[in-house]
Amino acid sequence: LREKYADYDRKAVFGENPYFRFFKKFKKTYPVMQQFESVLFKGRPFPEEDPVMGVPFLLELTTFVLSGTHDIDRMDGPLTIFTPSEKLPFLGMRAASTHTYPKDICGRDSSGIIFSMIAGADDRTCIHPDSRHVFHPVFGTPDTDQAVIENALRRLEFFVKVLAPDAEIESRII
Known part of the structure; x- marks a missing residue:
């Protein structure tokens, strides 16, 4: 580079x-x-x-x-891709409080938001050193x-x- x-x-x-x-x-x-x-x-x-x-x-x-990278074994149910119309809170990586943005590209499972294109990954499904089943x-x-x-x-x-x-x-x- x-x-x-x-x-x-x-x-x-x-x-x-x-x-x-x-x-x-x-x-x-x-x-x-x-x-x-x-x-x-x-x-x-x-x-x-x-x-x-x-x-x-x-x-x-x-x-x-x-x-991005997410641990499938830490997901709860199927992935749904969506675009929110308002800010939605979720726990981002390293347990930081964050939110989605209106017209953002996001994903969620049965337990909540797992990523926002703008705000990044959640804390629950982001990869960990032991992750091997990922998307x-x-x-x-x-x-x-x-x-x-x-x-x-x-x-x-x-x-x-x-x-x-x-x-x-x-x-x-x-």
Whole structure:
């Protein structure tokens, strides 16, 4: 990344990025841009000790597509994707109180909200060191080209197969 982006210009790289624009509507900074810059400029290390977390991190750094990781065994029932019309509270990662946003892309199970594209993952289903049965949501925005998501899913599958050649993989675009 340091070689490829030696002449990094935030506006040139992220200015037209649909995620950057989507987050800006919510007065938020696109977290993938922050991660990218922390690796590029601050020497943030790659999470080598946890390959399950390394997969979405690598996907985000190489595609600038937002993804996540949740422990399926910690979920309560099926996943429902929804877009709230109001702010809904939930317990985010590290037990921090957070909320969804109107027109945010969110997911919930029978026990409550497990992710918000804007606010992030919940504390209950986010991955832990012992997580092995996971799903990686790959998020799109209303103006993200479907080919970008399809490419990200193929790349995600490749990364997973490198780490776990016998992994069972399902992909769906919703």
